[in-house]
Amino acid sequence: MALNHRRICLCVAALTLFCTWGCERGKSAPANASSSAAQPAQNSSAPQMQVSEPKGPALRLNAERAMQYVKDIVTIGPRWPGSKGQEKTAAYLRAKLKNDSLIEDAFEGDTPAGKLAMRNFIARFPGTKDGIIVLAAHIDTPYPLRNTSFAGANDGASSTGLLLAIADQLRGKKLEGYSVWLAFLDGEEAVQQWAANDSDYGSRHLAAKWQQDGTTGKIKAFILADMIGDADLDILRDDNSTPWLEDMVFEAAKRLGYQSHFFAREAGMDDDHTPFARSGVPVADVIDFNYGYNNSYWHTTQDTIDKLSPRSLQITGDVILETLRLLNANADKLPAPAQGPRVPS
Ligand code: 1BN
Numbered sequence: 049m050a051l052n053h054r055r056i057c058l059c060v061a062a063l064t065l066f067c068t069w070g071c072e073r074g075k076s077a078p079a080n081a082s083s084s085a086a087q088p089a090q091n092s093s094a095p096q097m098q099v100s101e102p103k104g105p106a107l108r109l110n111a112e113r114a115m116q117y118v119k120d121i122v123t124i125g126p127r128w129p130g131s132k133g134q135e136k137t138a139a140y141l142r143a144k145l146k147n148d149s150l151i152e153d154a155f156e157g158d159t160p161a162g163k164l165a166m167r168n169f170i171a172r173f174p175g176t177k178d179g180i181i182v183l184a185a186h187i188d189t190p191y192p193l194r195n196t197s198f199a200g201a202n203d204g205a206s207s208t209g210l211l212l213a214i215a216d217q218l219r220g221k222k223l224e225g226y227s228v229w230l231a232f233l234d235g236e237e238a239v240q241q242w243a244a245n246d247s248d249y250g251s252r253h254l255a256a257k258w259q260q261d262g263t264t265g266k267i268k269a270f271i272l273a274d275m276i277g278d279a280d281l282d283i284l285r286d287d288n289s290t291p292w293l294e295d296m297v298f299e300a301a302k303r304l305g306y307q308s309h310f311f312a313r314e315a316g317m318d319d320d321h322t323p324f325a326r327s328g329v330p331v332a333d334v335i336d337f338n339y340g341y342n343n344s345y346w347h348t349t350q351d352t353i354d355k356l357s358p359r360s361l362q363i364t365g366d367v368i369l370e371t372l373r374l375l376n377a378n379a380d381k382l383p384a385p386a387q388g389p390r391v392p393s
């Protein structure tokens with residue numbers, strides 16, 4: 049699977065070296081690059097962004113509460129499409145987001161196991177400025193692991209809990225900036241084997257829907273969180289994400305003194321951000337794909353709550369919240385969204 053071998057790619061280093069604020073990564077980056085290797089990232093050679101200082105109060109995550117949400121979701125158990133756990137997760141999200149502007153996006157995923165009922169949830173927090181920033185996480189666990197105890201503490205629950213804790217920070221505030229939409233995506237995992245048409249069911253559905261209804265053109269940035277609860281936090285720099293947005297995430301991490309947890313490794317990830325990248329939306333996948341030695345806990349029953357840390361939720365949550373501030377403070381400098389697909393379809 050992904051990242052199981054190393055390769056040296058000088059072109060990535062060169063691209064990083066010459067990439068300036070607003071430059072787009074070449075279209076040669078494969079959409080499904082989940083088999084590309086992790087390699088040391090080139091942060092030290094990256095040019096400094098000329099970012100404007102954010103104004104107004106910084107939001108910070110309540111990490112203990114985030115961790116409680118993660119535990120609640122793990123307690124639900126497996127959450128594959130069609131499971132009781134999927135229904136319980138839906139009820140849990142409805143309860144936690146009951147006072148918010150919540151949209152339910154029910155659809156049928158056409159999977160190798162037949163048509164499966166899936167449902168995305170979108171909680172919308174209005175801002176004062178025209179435009180939307182989407183923060184996303186996946187809520188499902190893998191169908192192939194349905195007969196195991198796999199409850200995805202890190203893979204699924206951690207980022208879902210993170211988004212719920214971010215909702216707590218956004219709720220009831222006047223957001224001086226873009227609207228923030230929290231997308232809880234179903235069906236990220238492959239039902240049989242990861243492939244373009246067997247993965248990212250919820251994000252593919254939502255990206256298509258937002259293309260049709262005109263929402264896509266309003267999205268300034270799409271930031272995905274995945275596997276961010278790992279106590280040994282090691283967020284990689286994703287080559288399939290938008291370089292300027294990755295730079296902004298790193299800038300936010302530096303501002304908070306968390307840069308040692310970011311971008312020591314680099315790889316091309318295929319995940320829920322990919323369908324939005326194809327729509328021309330600037331995307332960033334904030335993922336720690338190094339979970340246990342050699343990622344050995346990933347998609348195993350070892351993915352349990354004891355491997356997680358509230359501090360990792362704090363770091364990731366605060367960096368994402370700081371990235372929101374940077375996006376708002378630098379709204380006039382954001383590159384125009386790409387016209388065509390960023391990655392091959
Ligand atoms: C992340 C967590 N992913 C699945 N669960 C996406 C992925 C798929 C990453 C295949 C690498 C390979």
Ligand code: ZN
Pocket residue numbers: 190203237347
């Ligand atoms: Zn997974």
